[in-house]
Each structure stands twice: as C-alpha cells, then as structure tokens.
Amino acid sequence: MNVAYTDHADTGYRRAEEKAAQYFASLYVQVKEKSYIPILTEDILLWRRKHIRRFAWRSFFSLEKRKPDTRDYHKYIGWLHHTGELDQYLDRSISYIYMRDLGMALDSPDTKRRILQVVEDTKKLLLHSVSKDGGNKAPDFISLAGLYRWAQKEGIETAVIWVINKLKHVADHIPEEMDAEQAQRKLIKIIVGVVMHVIEDLGAEASPAERSARLEDAIRLGYSYGLTYPFIDDLLDSGVLNVQEKEQYSQMIRHALLTGTVPEVGQWNGKNMELVHYVHQELTDAFEYIKGRQRPETQQTFFEQSNVFFHSQHVDRTKDLANPHYTNEELYMPIILKSASSRLIVRSVISASADEDFEERIFAYGIYNQLADDFADMFQDMGDGAVTPYTYYLKYRDQRTDLINPYELYWAVISHLIHNVYDSDAKTRELLLDRAINGLKRCKQRVGAENYNEIMRIFASGNPEFNELIQQMVRKADQVDFLDKLLRDQMVAMLRNERKEKDYFIDTFKSVREEINHNLQIDKAHDIPPMKATLIDAANYTLEGDGKRLRPILTWVMAVKEYGLQASAVIPLLRSLEYMHTASLIFDDLPTQDNASVRRGRPTLHRVHDSATAEITGLYLIQKAIEEQSSLKGFDPETVLKLIQYSSSRAGDMCAGQAMDLNSKGKLLSLEELNTVCYYKTGIAFEASLVMPAILAQVNETEIAILKKFAYHAGIAFQIQDDLLDVQGDMEQLGKPGGQDAENNTSTFVTILGQEGASREMWEHYCLAMEALRELPRHTAFLEHLLNYMVNRDR
Known part of the structure; x- marks a missing residue:
C-alpha cells in the first residue's frame, strides 16, 4: 500500500x-x-x-377539517397558499436546508437575503406546478421532463442526459433484496445536495458560462459521490452479499481509500458476480472522476474524510x-x-x-x-x-x-x-x-x-x-x-408507483403482444389458388418476425383500458395496424428503397423470395388491413366509416413520407425538413394507434387534438432513438445491421446534429410529448411508460 x-x-x-x-x-x-x-x-x-x-x-x-393530507401534494400546497401559511412554511423549510445541508449560520445578513430569494423562487415554482397539474400526478419539477427543462435553462443538457442514463442503469442493477426506491432517493438527494453547494459557492456574480461549467461538474460529482450510498452503504447493509463477499468488498474499498488506486475485482464467483462487476466499474469511474477533479491542496x-466516513460506517455496521x-x-x-x-x-x-x-x-x-x-x-x-x-x-x-x-x-x-x-x-x-x-x-x-x-x-x-x-x-x-419531507415522501411514492406501473406496463406489453401474435396469422382456405397460398405464406413469414408490436399494443391499451371498449371487438383493428405497418416495412426494405437485408432478426422478404413477391405481398397486407377495419362489429357504422376514412388518409400521408425520404437520399436536410419526413414516416403511425381507438370511442375533438400532439413528438423522439441506435447498436442488439443510414447516405438526426445534438433533440421532443400528456383529462401512466420505453430502449 x-x-x-x-x-x-x-x-x-x-x-x-x-x-x-x-x-x-x-x-x-x-x-x-x-x-x-x-x-x-x-x-x-x-x-x-x-x-x-x-x-x-x-x-x-373551518380550517383544520379542510386541511388535506400531505400525501396529496397539490391540494396541500394549495391549502397552504389559501390559508396564508405558505410563506412561513417555505421560510422554515429553506432555512433548515441552509442550516443542515449547507452548514450556514442563520444570523448572517447575506444568508438571510439568500434564503428570502430562494423562498420567493420556490414559491413561484410550487404555485406554477399546482396550477398546472392536478389530481395525483407528481410535481412536474421532480419529473424527467422538469429536470430537462431546468437543464436547458442552465445550459447543462449534456450532463443531465448523462445522469438520467446513469440513474436508469443504477435502478436496473439494484437487487431485489434492497429497497430500490430508498436507494434511488438517497442517490438523487446527494446529487441535489452537491448542486446546492456549488450554487451557493458560485454566488450571484458568476458568469453564465462559469455557472454552466460548475453545475455540469456538480452533477457528475454528485452522482459519483452519491453512488456510494446504494452501492456501498445500502449494499453492505443488505443481505445481498454473504459474509465472505462483504469482507472482500470492504477490503477493496479500504484499499482504494488508503492507496488512491482502485484494485481489480479479482476472483468473484456465484450469483453476485455480474452485479459486483457492474458496481466495481461504476465506483471505479466515480472514484477516478472525483480524484481527478481534486486540487492538490484538497x-x-x-x-x-472518505476514510473516516467508510471506516466509521464499517465499525458501526x-x-x-x-x-x-x-x-x-x-x-x-x-x-x-x-x-x-x-x-x-x-x-x-x-x-x-x-x-x-x-x-x-x-x-x-x-x-x-x-x-x-x-x-x-x-x-x-x-x-x-x-x-x-x-x-x-x-x-x-x-x-x-x-x-x-x-x-x-x-x-x-x-x-x-x-x-x-x-x-x-x-x-x-x-x-x-x-x-x-x-x-x-x-x-x-x-x-x-x-x-x-x-x-x-x-x-x-x-x-x-x-x-x-x-x-x-x-x-x-x-x-x-417541512418541504423536504413532503418532497421526500412524494419522491418515494412516485418511484414506488412508477415501479408498479412499469411492471404493469411490461406485463401488459407481454400479454397483449402474445395475444396479437396469436391473432396475426392469415388463414388459408383449402380451395384457394396456389399462387394466393404462396402470397399468404409470404405475408405470414413477415408477420412471424420478432416485431415489437408497439402500435397495436398501444391501440389495445387505449381502446380497452382507457375507453372501456371490448377487447374482442377491437381485434380486427389491431390486426389492421400491424398489417399496415408490416407492409410499410416490406416496401421500406426493397432494393429500390433502403435495400435492407435483415428485418426483425430474419432475412427480409425480398431476399427470401424476390422483389416482385415482396411488392405484391405489401399490397396484399394493405388490402387485408382495410378488410379488417371494415369488419369491426358492434360499433356505429358511421363511426367505422370515419375510422376507415381517417386510416386511408393517414396511409396516404405515410406514403408521402416515404417518398420524401427517398427523395432526400444524398441530400443534407434541414432540421425542419427532417422533422417533417420523420412525422410522415413514423409519427403518423403512432398518431393512428391513438386516434383510431379514440374515434371508435367517440372521444371529443379536443382530446383527439392532444393525442395528435403527443404522437407527433413521441414519433420524432422514437425516430431519433432509432437513429442513435443505428450508430451505437449492433446486429445482436438491434435485430438488423447497424450503420445502415450511413451506408444508404441517408440524412438522420445524427448526421445533421451529431450524437450529442440528436440526444438533446430527442429529449426536447420527450418533454413536449410529456407536456401534451398533462393536458389529457385522464390517467396516462401507460403512455408515459411507453414514451420512457421509446427513449430508453436498446433496440
């Protein structure tokens, strides 16, 4: 040592x-x-x-009996404001944070002025959130969209995108034996605490450039330090590691603090091997980042101090x-x-x-x-x-x-x-x-x-x-x-609720996908001509591919869970959406268009047969889609006709989008032009998945307009992630070769904006989509998780 x-x-x-x-x-x-x-x-x-x-x-x-439970955030803040207690509530809350977290004495005139300013700023933020939101939704400023909007204001989007991705990976790796929500809360609390320290250290005279640089660094430092709570403190307190593993793990940490160098993992077998290797790499990166940011004198x-912290914890533990x-x-x-x-x-x-x-x-x-x-x-x-x-x-x-x-x-x-x-x-x-x-x-x-x-x-x-x-x-x-207790309870409740809703989302996704896959295959009558049988076989081959089925799944959820329609009644609509989508992929893959060789992990249809068969099969699936829509039963005929008219119009727009895409090959598009192409190619399909069940449920036009707005931004966010994955992914991950856009000389969000710029653009559309959802008069948990899936997926 x-x-x-x-x-x-x-x-x-x-x-x-x-x-x-x-x-x-x-x-x-x-x-x-x-x-x-x-x-x-x-x-x-x-x-x-x-x-x-x-x-x-x-x-x-008159007052006490109307006092709402603090678990209802919006009503409680509104009640404090209505009764005139909000100012005093915020003053003690902010003052306490300055005393406890920032270590300041409250009798300082400068501290008093700063607290007063923070109280005013916080009051505006809380009242804006209360007036904007409602029901049991979490405050928007503790959402990902709220975080990204703050990042834009401070000019630190890159750091916030980085930490969002990091927090997601941490959540994915927290073992079941640990309290995942509390572990995440502690990590987020430390990040916020470090940012607060830096903001106070900066003072009002710092330039915007210096402020952005220091805040970006604070976020990375906060994550790096905060990571010790879930992956050292909580992990060693839990029963995840056995006694021998805890001792081995503790020795590694002590070695790093005493020598300034992180040791290799060494031999580590058993069920925790993957977890330990992940944690070791994350903590190593965090340790090196903090060490690298230290001045010689600090x-x-x-x-x-780190040794005091860890050793005293170890003795206590x-x-x-x-x-x-x-x-x-x-x-x-x-x-x-x-x-x-x-x-x-x-x-x-x-x-x-x-x-x-x-x-x-x-x-x-x-x-x-x-x-x-x-x-x-x-x-x-x-x-x-x-x-x-x-x-x-x-x-x-x-x-x-x-x-x-x-x-x-x-x-x-x-x-x-x-x-x-x-x-x-x-x-x-x-x-x-x-x-x-x-x-x-x-x-x-x-x-x-x-x-x-x-x-x-x-x-x-x-x-x-x-x-x-x-x-x-x-x-x-x-x-x-106190406000920090209120937000702590809100955050833990939000994280737990998100986990439940995410589990529901995954379970629903799997079960509905299985149901859709079961109903997709086109039956062959015994007396059909051989050529039609071949056509149906070609269509079924394409439909058997490992597709995500996002569009029909979304339609099922909206139709059955949101609008209360009968699941069996909307099966034809689900089939029609997947037939239409699959047809568009067949055309998209043709040699005259993108010339793809693999789709959904299998050879494309024109490679298995030929281009002519692929073209005919695509046309056949489009006709089958119209046939399915016309067979919808139990609905008002005028409503079904309205749906078919909408579907046909949108299909025509999608064709226009593909034509725009083909015409753009070899050209450098502007961002506005690319957004238009993307909407016509991708956004319209998401829009149809939302709007078609809304038409069947006879939803009012105001709500349909909001759904279209959400779909526009969600579709573009989805396409940007596709473009990023094309650069970052591989065959095994994507189910198709990466780098196809560059090979086809296609303008994408990455080629126009670069990877960092494309990520920012994706999160901008994510925020706009989330903000659209807040305008809906119904619970939107599934759509929120779908949007999160779109921007966080790896295929």
Whole structure:
C-alpha cells in the first residue's frame, strides 16, 4: 500500500476520533446531570407560543377539517397558499436546508437575503406546478421532463442526459433484496445536495458560462459521490452479499481509500458476480472522476474524510446485537464520525475552500440528524437485528444501567446546538424544535398511537415532566412540517408507483403482444389458388418476425383500458395496424428503397423470395388491413366509416413520407425538413394507434387534438432513438445491421446534429410529448411508460 496515503488516513482518523470523543464527553455530562432539561424547557415554552393556536371553535372547524393530507401534494400546497401559511412554511423549510445541508449560520445578513430569494423562487415554482397539474400526478419539477427543462435553462443538457442514463442503469442493477426506491432517493438527494453547494459557492456574480461549467461538474460529482450510498452503504447493509463477499468488498474499498488506486475485482464467483462487476466499474469511474477533479491542496482532505466516513460506517455496521458488552463510546463514536464526515465530504468533493466555522457546525450537527433518522427507523432496525443506539438500549436497558438513553441524548444534542453551536439564535431554536416535534408527529402517525406511547414510556420515563411537555407539543403544535419531507415522501411514492406501473406496463406489453401474435396469422382456405397460398405464406413469414408490436399494443391499451371498449371487438383493428405497418416495412426494405437485408432478426422478404413477391405481398397486407377495419362489429357504422376514412388518409400521408425520404437520399436536410419526413414516416403511425381507438370511442375533438400532439413528438423522439441506435447498436442488439443510414447516405438526426445534438433533440421532443400528456383529462401512466420505453430502449 502507498505508505503516505495510509499514514495520512490513519492520522486523519485518529484526529477525528479525538474530536468526536471530546464532543461525546460533553454530551455525556449533560445527559448524566440532566442540565439540558431546564434550558430546553424554557426554549420549548417560548417556542410553543407560536405553535399552539387558540382558535375559536368556528375557526378550528373551518380550517383544520379542510386541511388535506400531505400525501396529496397539490391540494396541500394549495391549502397552504389559501390559508396564508405558505410563506412561513417555505421560510422554515429553506432555512433548515441552509442550516443542515449547507452548514450556514442563520444570523448572517447575506444568508438571510439568500434564503428570502430562494423562498420567493420556490414559491413561484410550487404555485406554477399546482396550477398546472392536478389530481395525483407528481410535481412536474421532480419529473424527467422538469429536470430537462431546468437543464436547458442552465445550459447543462449534456450532463443531465448523462445522469438520467446513469440513474436508469443504477435502478436496473439494484437487487431485489434492497429497497430500490430508498436507494434511488438517497442517490438523487446527494446529487441535489452537491448542486446546492456549488450554487451557493458560485454566488450571484458568476458568469453564465462559469455557472454552466460548475453545475455540469456538480452533477457528475454528485452522482459519483452519491453512488456510494446504494452501492456501498445500502449494499453492505443488505443481505445481498454473504459474509465472505462483504469482507472482500470492504477490503477493496479500504484499499482504494488508503492507496488512491482502485484494485481489480479479482476472483468473484456465484450469483453476485455480474452485479459486483457492474458496481466495481461504476465506483471505479466515480472514484477516478472525483480524484481527478481534486486540487492538490484538497486531495488529502478528501481521502482523509472518505476514510473516516467508510471506516466509521464499517465499525458501526459490523456490530452484533447479540453482544451485550458495547460501551457507550463504541455505540456513539462511529455515528458521530460517519454522520459528520458524510456532509464534510461534500465540501472536499467540490474542492471548496476550507471554512472552519462550517466544519465545526457540521461536525456538531451530524449526530442530531443520525439520532433522528435512527429513531424514525427504529422498528425496522429491530426487525433487521441492526445495532443502533435505540435498538441496543431497547434490548439491554434492564441489564445495563450504564447505557445512555439515546432519546435523552437526542434532546441534549438539540440544546447543545441551540446554545453552544448557534449562540442561542432564535431562528435556529425555532427550526430545531420544529424539526424535532415534526419527527415525533410523523413517527406517531407511522407506527400508531399505541406503539408510539409504548416507546415513549421506555425512552422518556426518566424525565416525566419534560416528556409531558414534549407530548403536549406533539398533540397540539402545528406549523412544524417541512418541504423536504413532503418532497421526500412524494419522491418515494412516485418511484414506488412508477415501479408498479412499469411492471404493469411490461406485463401488459407481454400479454397483449402474445395475444396479437396469436391473432396475426392469415388463414388459408383449402380451395384457394396456389399462387394466393404462396402470397399468404409470404405475408405470414413477415408477420412471424420478432416485431415489437408497439402500435397495436398501444391501440389495445387505449381502446380497452382507457375507453372501456371490448377487447374482442377491437381485434380486427389491431390486426389492421400491424398489417399496415408490416407492409410499410416490406416496401421500406426493397432494393429500390433502403435495400435492407435483415428485418426483425430474419432475412427480409425480398431476399427470401424476390422483389416482385415482396411488392405484391405489401399490397396484399394493405388490402387485408382495410378488410379488417371494415369488419369491426358492434360499433356505429358511421363511426367505422370515419375510422376507415381517417386510416386511408393517414396511409396516404405515410406514403408521402416515404417518398420524401427517398427523395432526400444524398441530400443534407434541414432540421425542419427532417422533422417533417420523420412525422410522415413514423409519427403518423403512432398518431393512428391513438386516434383510431379514440374515434371508435367517440372521444371529443379536443382530446383527439392532444393525442395528435403527443404522437407527433413521441414519433420524432422514437425516430431519433432509432437513429442513435443505428450508430451505437449492433446486429445482436438491434435485430438488423447497424450503420445502415450511413451506408444508404441517408440524412438522420445524427448526421445533421451529431450524437450529442440528436440526444438533446430527442429529449426536447420527450418533454413536449410529456407536456401534451398533462393536458389529457385522464390517467396516462401507460403512455408515459411507453414514451420512457421509446427513449430508453436498446433496440
């Protein structure tokens, strides 16, 4: 190992331990002497004047009974605005973030001005989201479309596209044994935290170019640092790896932090081999990126703090709840170190200049946050057999009279922060008590009053008068909730709901695809002429290819799930769409057009037979499509006629699109011309998949117009991804050779805009498509997932 790195790391850890020991000793004295109680009691009595309202009965019933559940984001923000409480709610929320995450003292005039500005900006964002959205949809600013719109405003589209792709791959690789939503939330939280630090570090005088460059770097640094939470902390806490694998994995991480060099994976067998290799590569890239961005004067600090963070986590993680002999120091020292160092690392990650006051505040603050989190997770930790101050005290309190009560220590920390760290600042006292009471309220709501009261009988029995005051606040105090908690709940709910909807999307996709495949084959009567039999065989050969069936699947979902039409009644429409689409592919593949040799993983029809057979087969499938549409039963005849007229018109437009495409070969098209060709060739087919079932359901023209708008942008996004895959993909991945566009001298989004520009254009159309969906008066989860599939697919 590199001796210099090792010496620095060991020295840094010993120095941090000494500091933590001094801090813990001072807290220990306060708990033992209960000196924090009279001071904090006075604080709470001052605090409650603002939080215990003396409503008239009419006022109580008119306001409180209408207060919506915080899980309904839109109604809750609207209610806060309506009652005039939104400004105060945002002030305490933003102020708390500045204190906890950014390590700032709230009595600074500059900090006060900055908080005021952020509150105003956040208020506009929230009210815009509430007025724009409705129902149970997530706020648009925490959606991918909202993220990309922010990226455009800041000029950092490339970095945001990069991190969106990275987050998708992380989500795909989180094992089932882990809490995928919480892992993703932590990673996103760290990215946001690093970005916030950089924004504050920049100040208002930074030029747009400098701001964009720093924000782009912050996103990559945030991802690189945040990756340690799902793939080090959560992975080692879970049961995914066995004991031997955890030890091997931990040794690799320690080696990297002590030497500055990531070791090779080495021999790793079993079911986790693929996961470990993926994680190793991602963490290696992340480690090298952070290390490469360090200034010489900050690199040592980064390695020291990272070592403190990882080693203290490791010490804490390897405790055994069955061991009754841990000292108070052994229980609390690691959590002081890991909770403080996790936030201190952020400053070194972004190579921020040293700030002694910041470091002192963050070091003292960390244990408060950790004790609050451990209290919230207490029941789960007990079930998992994890050692935290709370679980250990619950198990051994009757055997070990020397054990510190962590609940009492929690309040001692709060008193220490208010008076010794933040110099009795009134705003700080307000926020810390707001947060503490809010945490107890949330716990009581989550576990139920009976479990909560039982826990309080255990932890608060030594200070009955003080506890009664606290519980009075828990029962009666209001205006103690926070925006970050609201958004945290929203994000976790959104991620979990997305996973459920994604599973439904995949299951629906598979089952409907199977049903469509089962109904696609064209039957042959016994007495048909041989040449027609050959024609049907040729058509069936093409239909048997491994097609995605996107268009008929989309039609089925819209018809059956959205509009309530009978599944059996729309089968002819599904067949007609796939017949029409397959016919267009046959023509597209001909030597006179794109001259493709492979389609859907098989030789194209003109290669199996000849061009004449392929042309006739294409015409035959078009006629079959019209025949299927005319056989729709159980619908108003005028409606069916309207559908056939629409279908015929759109088919003609698709032919025009192919003619435009052929005419453009060898020419450099403008973006506007390419969009037109793309819409006629691809977008119209998506439009038809949406509009045709809407026609059958006799949907109003306003909704049909929105569907057309969505289809226009979704179709172009789909085509851009096709163009990107043609450059990036291969035969095995795509089911057809890559590089065909270049071979055919075809203008594509990539040839016009380059890969980076094409990706930006795709995400622009993605946003426009998503924004169109928000105008629909119905739930659109399937369409959202379809759009996500379109831009994230690999074939």
